[in-house]
Amino acid sequence: MLTDTKVKTAKAEERAYRLSDSEGLFVHVMPTGKKFWRLRYRIDGKEQTLTLGPYPSVGLREARMLRDNAKDLLRQGIDPNKAGKITHLLAEPQQKDNFEAVAREWYEQRKDLWRPRHAHDVIHSLERDVFPHIGHLPPGQITPRVVLHILKGIEDRGAIETAHRIRQRMSDVFVHAIATERADTDPAGIVKPALRPVIRNRQPAITDLEQAREMIAHVESCVAHPVTLLAFRLLYLTAVRPGEVRAAMWDEFHGLDSQDPVWVIPAERMKMSREHIVPLSPQAVAVVQAVRPFSSRWPHLFPNTRRPKLPMSENAIGYLINRAGYHGRHVPHGFRSTFSSNMNERFPLDHDVIELMLAHASKDKVAAAYNRALYIDRRRELASIWSRLILDGQKTVDELVSAHRRPVKI
Template sequence: MLTDTKIRTAKPAEKAYRLADSGGLFLHVMASGSKIWRMRYRSPEGKEQTLTLAPYPAMSLQDARRARDAAKDIKRQGIDPVAHKKIAPALLRPAHEEVFEAIAREWYGQRRDLWRPRHAHDVITSLERDVFPLIGKLPPSQITPRTVLHVLRHVEDRGAIETAHRIRQRISEIFVHAIATDRADSDPAAVVKPALRPVKRGRQPAITDLDEAREMIRKTEDMAAHPVTLLAMRLLYLTAVRPGEVRGARWDEFHDLSGSEPIWVIVAERMKMDREHVVPLAPAAVEVIEALRPFSDRWPHLFPNSRRPRVPLCENAIGYLLNRAGYHGRHVPHGFRATF
């Protein structure tokens, strides 16, 4: 391992030589006396490569190690730091310049309390999974539209087109924050939107013919399945709420079940529109709720998971039930809203 003293006192020789540090990083001491940080590594194809970082003392030992780690992070994504010239130069960032990940986490910290917990989790998870490994260690000044598009192409290539659009929007909002706080001059994510693959819009598969819907319900309810799953599907089609709202239904959300106006009050934090939703309950819906008591009235949720009763029913349970009844690709749980 190198030290500042060893680097500073290294003298030129008749021929250039190397002073090794760790992880492939070395200081190349030239015959002329100049000293240059370089890094040896193997490309994704297995070819030995050398990445030139910056001269010493313009880049300190500490900064050289950070640059080495950044190059390794890029390489883990299957990217050759030398081949991607738009990314590699950013490894030469000045020590004082804040990196994208730090600014992004600051932006997230200012907003997460305004979001529903699930959305906040989705935002930071998408950044940690798809963005930070590629550009998290780069300063905003070194991130170009081409670099952003490279990040988004990785997301598109796994078929997550809509996710790529959401991530682009989040990157753009982070750059707007950086511009407002005088840490960036432009938003490279704003100009790449037209270059992304379009999102195919269309409604969920749903049966909307009344007779066919009755036949589907009959076939599905005749399936051998756990009673809680069957009752969850029945409450779903009797109320036309979203599947997640049924799965997460809690006993304390139901009121006046024995009265003349029974209702289900879904709390705002469980709603997509982030506001309380009141669902009037037909007599058949009340019967479903009462039928659930032997199964779940000792748990918080109406529809407990059969293996872990303190958490709700598996999100795929109703979908699997419909698939086994022969409706794969023809009707999904969310499709009951279209049926309704």
């Protein structure tokens, strides 16, 4: 089989010659140095040749996709030389009508609805994985097989979720093309069932309450810096994301000496880009107060032991869990599943409240803003219940900080 390098470096000779690829595909190198992709096939017992296009305008991967399109027609008993579909694919489309132009038109209409980082990810993914292969082709002439070929290439590098995201973005572009009368079908929608499934909740988590308590006891018996142990405890008491604990700032905690202590995580640090209010249980407040002697002079609750102006290492809590013997069985993010499973089982009528505690997005933004305020008291109650459940039989905060270790002030 050919490679891009072999095609690119093929030199002209006195007579035209062929470099074969597979399934009848070859590149025809002319004495002038020009190169053309051609396909040999048989129909009605006669050998035929189909010109797919010039190299490098048509690259190796694209030539193979065009070969596959032609084979599809042959299986239907259609001579691709007469069907016109392949030649339409190779015809130079109007710039405003090719897939890349339609995709960028769609993107310009949507990008103001997205966060800048997400908008960049959308267009960059198309520029990286789609435009080089079909950007110059009319969307109305792109087949499901071509789309699937692109997506399978993404899957083959292990990026299963990326393949699904790009498929959705391609589908949106095709729908836009249909709406603007530049396509009749959505081939990206058709191929969805042919992709490998995305396995959700892939991060290991211990959700059984008794097993979770046992795991916590083992972890908190490890010799470790008090700051790391306290960060670990605040993580499982609040069920926030590990990065939110790691980067917690002192000025985010309010009313620690009052009846209504809260941790207000700013929008820029939240996955859903909205401020998240975490009502603190008395046990969580005790953790925050316990870490004060170690870090109150620094911006972060849990500073890096070597560079205290920075937050603790993103791997510190994970390494602590691994040292306790739970590598591959539980990760820091897994406490969100532990909390969700147990609290939803005990309080099924509070499912929406529990979702708010986990900072999961609501489709109704007005209702979400209203509910965040409406359920604050119930969220505080559930936070206290959870703290009592998960801490049953565990060390006190004082024991956690002092037992079997010598606190080192930062």
